[in-house]
Amino acid sequence: MEGDIAQLGQFVGAGLAAIGSGAAAIGVGHVAGNFLAGALRNPSAAAGQTATLFIGIAFAEALGIFSFLVALLLMFAV
Amino acid sequence: MGKIFFYAALALVVVSGLIFAPAEAKLAIHPMDQFQVSALFGDHISWYTPTNVTLWMALAVAAVFALLVLGSSRRAIVPGRAQSVAELAYGFIYKMVEDVAGKDGVKFFPYIMTLFMFIVMANFLGLIPGSFTTTSHIAVTAVLAALVFFTVTIVGFVKNGVGFLGLFWVSSAPLALRPILAIIELISYFVRPVSHSIRLAGNVMAGHAVLKVFAGFAAALGMFSFLPIFAITAVYALEVLVAFIQAYVFTILTCVYLKDALHPSH
Numbered sequence: 017m018e019g020d021i022a023q024l025g026q027f028v029g030a031g032l033a034a035i036g037s038g039a040a041a042i043g044v045g046h047v048a049g050n051f052l053a054g055a056l057r058n059p060s061a062a063a064g065q066t067a068t069l070f071i072g073i074a075f076a077e078a079l080g081i082f083s084f085l086v087a088l089l090l091m092f093a094v
Numbered sequence: 095m096g097k098i099f100f101y102a103a104l105a106l107v108v109v110s111g112l113i114f115a116p117a118e119a120k121l122a123i124h125p126m127d128q129f130q131v132s133a134l135f136g137d138h139i140s141w142y143t144p145t146n147v148t149l150w151m152a153l154a155v156a157a158v159f160a161l162l163v164l165g166s167s168r169r170a171i172v173p174g175r176a177q178s179v180a181e182l183a184y185g186f187i188y189k190m191v192e193d194v195a196g197k198d199g200v201k202f203f204p205y206i207m208t209l210f211m212f213i214v215m216a217n218f219l220g221l222i223p224g225s226f227t228t229t230s231h232i233a234v235t236a237v238l239a240a241l242v243f244f245t246v247t248i249v250g251f252v253k254n255g256v257g258f259l260g261l262f263w264v265s266s267a268p269l270a271l272r273p274i275l276a277i278i279e280l281i282s283y284f285v286r287p288v289s290h291s292i293r294l295a296g297n298v299m300a301g302h303a304v305l306k307v308f309a310g311f312a313a314a315l316g317m318f319s320f321l322p323i324f325a326i327t328a329v330y331a332l333e334v335l336v337a338f339i340q341a342y343v344f345t346i347l348t349c350v351y352l353k354d355a356l357h358p359s360h
Contacts, residue, residue: 067190067193067194067346070339070342070343070346071343071346071347071350073343074293074343074346074347077293077297078289078292078293081292081293081296081297081300082289082292082296084296084300085292085296088126088299092126
């Protein structure tokens with residue numbers, strides 16, 4: 017694809033894909049915030065759940081990385 | 095004392111920004127150039143050519159060897175620095191495997207320890223300025239994730255036989271829903287290696303690209319280049335954290351998948 021319109025589409029698409037990063041930020045903040053809320057209620061149970069915390073963050077964050085990947089593909093690979 | 099040092103560094107950065115400001119500031123950002131694969135000798139690249147990727151992977155293996163084998167070879171009662179780090183890493187991963195994958199997952203501890211040490215060393219070596227980050231390439235992480243995927247699938251079938259398919263048959267759900275859930279579970283099972291590999295490569299690549307983008311700002315801003323340099327320092331600190339956490343996440347997900355293979359019942 018060549019031309020100004022195609023390039024415009026690429027840039028607009030990459031910018032739209034970047035919204036996904038913000039959405040992933042909301043997700044990760046939700047996981048971490050809820051973990052902290054629970055951990056402050058019952059601090060003795062918190063240490064055993066850090067692995068679950070990281071797994072949850074990883075799953076939430078993977079989708080943000082996917083959107084970042086879409087943006088990169090639009091910018092450099094299309 | 096720390097405060098004086100901080101202000102001295104601050105003054106140094108600002109003054110150097112004033113002195114070395116480029117005459118004509120130009121915004122030229124090429125964040126993806128650092129991931130270029132090139133042959134070490136000559137231009138031709140085929141499957142056996144030593145490239146910068148293979149060089150830095152070999153250096154990562156050498157670093158793991160130096161830390162774990164040479165570092166703990168003295169077997170001191172009171173461990174030195176290298177031995178402490180080696181013992182700490184061993185205990186950390188052993189406990190993770192035991193907690194997440196269960197007692198019978200400990201058999202796979204050498205594999206998971208190897209994965210963790212290789213990824214964490216590759217990530218840390220990639221943070222050295224001017225070096226090459228092997229884990230930023232999906233080709234590298236996809237091989238690691240595919241190995242995990244095939245290992246887990248084979249182990250699941252060898253351990254449980256056809257019972258491994260019970261992983262997709264959610265017996266706690268209503269009977270009418272089970273075929274639909276089975277399809278969803280099947281899809282999510284086959285997407286695992288994709289997300290597993292892209293998570294690591296994407297995080298590492300994104301971090302390094304951000305560093306390069308800020309470096310481009312520093313080149314363009316002339317005498318105000320100290321502002322992006324502070325940002326680079328902060329982002330770099332974050333990247334050190336991310337390098338460790340992504341290696342940790344990769345290995346802990348391996349443990350989770352392994353637990354699914356060893357105990358597939360829902």
